[in-house]
Amino acid sequence: MAVQNWIDNLKSSTKTALIHDARRKIHYLFADGKEMAEEYDLRTDELIVRKWRHKNTLGAQGQWEVEVGEPLVCPVTSTEAEMLKESCSNPVFMRKDTKSSFQWRIRNLPYSKDVFNVSVQPPERLIVIKTSNKKYYKKFGIPDLDRMQLPLDNSALNFTHANNTLIVSYKKPKDILSFEQELMKELKKLKGTSEGDIDCKTQ
Template sequence: MAAQSWLERLRGAKKTAVVQDDGSEMVEEHEVSNDQLMVRKWRQKSQLGSRGPWQVEVGETFPGAVGSLEQQLIQESSSNPIFTRKDTKTSFQWRIRNLPYPKNVYSATIDPDQRCCIVRTSNKKYYKKFNIPDMDRCSLPLDSSALSFTHANNTLIITYKKPTEILQLEQEVLQELKKVKVAEDGDVDCKTQ
């Protein structure tokens, strides 16, 4: 009975797929009510042709399934810093949770040669280097004046204001997504093997 209910829910879900010739896969999840990007993740085929693990670019990564053997044997400390990206309409934004130091200890800078952002503390307790894949894909230079940060509730929030070129590109992508036909109930033919 429960399997039938799940199958009905699956058939009623909205689905889309695009397959690329190079074997790479990208999945994006958007909030329907405001077109906000919630998750973007990529995976590539390995040299032997198997599918590699998902690499999350935007959104949160979640540890293995509850009760999995890997989780029972070894587990990260819950007090370790947690680095995630969650964009807004006008900026790229990263959150680093579990950083208890005062705001004046942190610095956020741009390294134009390595095309990355660097977050560090003056007390040498935290250091993180990360790039902005969207800027790399568009071959846009990084601008130090677009980078800022704030700290509250043990969370460091780093913000990089999106340049006009990225905002225009995102609008074009949203227009393309709105053209995609959404599968309605009964449009999908599921045949058992």
């Protein structure tokens, strides 16, 4: 039932399309006030950015939270910049999907591949990354699978390591691939403009 709810929510949301910088930008406004913004490569249809914004308890708009794409960088004062000097060497976690896989990249991990253990924890619906040298530990979910209530499968998971970057890939199940194809067909029907926003509510 939740699967159909998610699809129905997408269909009933107010969608705004914009073509800019060789990207198809879609803004979704849901009935509960939540907002989702996506950006797709116009040439390949690959998802580049997905971010969410929720209203807080007082009804004001909160900050955008990135689900896919480069993490948002908040401006820092000169005092903060001095305090955060060492942070440039900290691991940077981001999701960057391909057409066939969900993919995460963690930069600034200068260890050999055999140090890493990457596995699925089905009961918790999480992927876990840990290192034998106890230098890095991360747990994260796949919201796309959660929204469609699809199980996690350890056999869909693999990882590589190069240039101090750990790349974790999870092969998209058929249900996700079909859903994404159908969604893209619908998004291409929206009359996007390169000059401004157009509200395109689809039924």
